[in-house]
Amino acid sequence: MDVKYKVICEEIAKNIREGLYQDTKKLPTEEELIEQFEVSRNTIRKAIDLLTRKGLVIPIQGSGVFLRSVSMDGAINLEDFHGLTQGFGENHVTTKVNSFKLIEADEKLAQVMQCEKGTPVYFIERLRSVAGVPYVVEYSYYNRELIPYLSEEIVKGSIYQYIREELKKSIGFVDRVITAGILNEHDARELGLTPGEPSLISTNRAFLKSGVIFDYSIDIHNYKETKFLKLSNYL
Amino acid sequence: MDVKYKVICEEIAKNIREGLYQDTKKLPTEEELIEQFEVSRNTIRKAIDLLTRKGLVIPIQGSGVFLRSVSMDGAINLEDFHGLTQGFGENHVTTKVNSFKLIEADEKLAQVMQCEKGTPVYFIERLRSVAGVPYVVEYSYYNRELIPYLSEEIVKGSIYQYIREELKKSIGFVDRVITAGILNEHDARELGLTPGEPSLISTNRAFLKSGVIFDYSIDIHNYKETKFLKLSNYL
DNA sequence: TATAATTTGTCCGTATGTATA
DNA sequence: TTATACATACGGACAAATTAT
Numbered sequence: 001m002d003v004k005y006k007v008i009c010e011e012i013a014k015n016i017r018e019g020l021y022q023d024t025k026k027l028p029t030e031e032e033l034i035e036q037f038e039v040s041r042n043t044i045r046k047a048i049d050l051l052t053r054k055g056l057v058i059p060i061q062g063s064g065v066f067l068r069s070v071s072m073d074g075a076i077n078l079e080d081f082h083g084l085t086q087g088f089g090e091n092h093v094t095t096k097v098n099s100f101k102l103i104e105a106d107e108k109l110a111q112v113m114q115c116e117k118g119t120p121v122y123f124i125e126r127l128r129s130v131a132g133v134p135y136v137v138e139y140s141y142y143n144r145e146l147i148p149y150l151s152e153e154i155v156k157g158s159i160y161q162y163i164r165e166e167l168k169k170s171i172g173f174v175d176r177v178i179t180a181g182i183l184n185e186h187d188a189r190e191l192g193l194t195p196g197e198p199s200l201i202s203t204n205r206a207f208l209k210s211g212v213i214f215d216y217s218i219d220i221h222n223y224k225e226t227k228f229l230k231l232s233n234y235l
Numbered sequence: 236m237d238v239k240y241k242v243i244c245e246e247i248a249k250n251i252r253e254g255l256y257q258d259t260k261k262l263p264t265e266e267e268l269i270e271q272f273e274v275s276r277n278t279i280r281k282a283i284d285l286l287t288r289k290g291l292v293i294p295i296q297g298s299g300v301f302l303r304s305v306s307m308d309g310a311i312n313l314e315d316f317h318g319l320t321q322g323f324g325e326n327h328v329t330t331k332v333n334s335f336k337l338i339e340a341d342e343k344l345a346q347v348m349q350c351e352k353g354t355p356v357y358f359i360e361r362l363r364s365v366a367g368v369p370y371v372v373e374y375s376y377y378n379r380e381l382i383p384y385l386s387e388e389i390v391k392g393s394i395y396q397y398i399r400e401e402l403k404k405s406i407g408f409v410d411r412v413i414t415a416g417i418l419n420e421h422d423a424r425e426l427g428l429t430p431g432e433p434s435l436i437s438t439n440r441a442f443l444k445s446g447v448i449f450d451y452s453i454d455i456h457n458y459k460e461t462k463f464l465k466l467s468n469y470l
Numbered sequence: 471t472a473t474a475a476t477t478t479g480t481c482c483g484t485a486t487g488t489a490t491a
Numbered sequence: 492t493t494a495t496a497c498a499t500a501c502g503g504a505c506a507a508a509t510t511a512t
Contacts, residue, residue: 078313172468180415277500
């Protein structure tokens with residue numbers, strides 16, 4: 001994006017990661033950021049708003065914009081659904097593709113994905129590990145009419161990154177339902193756990209900016225490893 | 236709040252609940268809302284932004300602001316941490332107070348709550364049921380220096396509502412960590428489940444607008460009943 | 471298929487209010 | 492009390508995506 005406030009948001013986020021601001025534990029004032037980036041106050045405020053929504057900072061009226069020092073290590077920030085690679089660094093995440101095939105949506109799947117029955121859909125089962133530890137078994141479905149091409153090579157990496165960067169499609173929003181369940185034999189074996197143990201489950205529908213569903217997925221998480229983080233503001 | 240954009244947000248949210256807009260499945264255009272509420276475009280856009288963050292609508296450039304028709308029945312919207320009563324309607328939620336006492340924060344609790352060791356803290360254990368079904372066992376700690384008075388009467392209802400409406404304190408933001416765990420004997424008995432079964436756990440720290448922690452709580456949810464909802468937009 | 475109209479998105483500037491230091 | 496710093500609100504101009512013509 002060459003949108004100013006997003007660029008500025010990224011810039012400041014990078015500064016935070018690199019420990020600038022660590023002395024004061026807060027950002028420069030809006031006035032200072034206006035000078036620094038040579039933009040209007042509104043644009044700075046939109047950038048700060050983005051940082052706030054991502055959970056990186058928290059503005060306090062009359063006082064300043066403070067760093068929200070919450071350890072995100074080994075946690076999935078529910079505001080960032082860019083997949084695992086974003087949160088853990090690409091090199092720590094390994095992916096084993098257990099299944100990759102093209103199927104036709106049956107009635108039930110078609111309803112969930114808001115498409116016609118019979119629509120061609122990629123089905124993918126993956127086991128993803130972080131630093132060698134099994135982390136999540138993912139069952140995902142991609143509408144081929146929206147994501148026309150996937151390969152085992154792509155599926156081994158970050159599918160979302162491929163969609164954004166190669167296909168140049170804009171992901172718009174995601175519905176996520178989080179529950180706990182009981183591991184079945186297959187998932188337990190994949191995760192190195194025992195059937196009957198708990199699992200942390202995330203069921204997701206991802207929409208393009210135009211409002212159509214391109215991905216439906218069920219993520220069975222290793223409950224010993226997974227933490228979801230929700231850093232929210234009072235609305 | 237008599238802040239314009241929040242009032243307008245509430246008004247529109249009410250309209251949505253009451254099924255106005257159900258024919259078109261979208262809101263009136265910004266232009267129409269400007270006329271209707273007699274405010275500036277910015278103010279309307281801030282109201283829509285709020286509705287978007289709450290997961291009620293989704294704006295699509297060039298097309299309109301569409302209703303996000305996700306069933307929130309029996310689900311906890313992670314954007315609304317007003318406690319249970321908000322999501323389920325006051326009359327369906329019943330509360331059993333298992334413990335209510337004033338203690339002093341030990342070192343560990345003091346660190347989590349960012350207060351001095353020895354700070355007086357209310358400790359409360361509650362079982363909350365929805366429509367008669369055990370829903371969650373809550374263990375919560377309230378800093379008495381910030382919440383100077385609590386009673387068993389108050390604790391039987393919505394504590395957050397009391398803080399907002401009676402104490403007139405503004406809740407600023409909340410950190411929430413969601414995990415899955417294994418039920419111990421006590422929690423299982425309370426929830427009408429069996430020890431060893433899964434639980435869906437939410438560990439929370441709530442801050443006032445000034446940035447201080449007033450509440451730390453651990454919620455052990457009935458995994459058969461609880462769904463967390465996260466309706467997010469791509470940031 | 472191409473153009474125009476509609477509708478939301480970005481960006482600028484200014485003024486005033488409110489909470490904190 | 493005063494100054495600082497974020498919050499609310501108004502106004503205008505142009506861009507970008509979608510929809511209608």
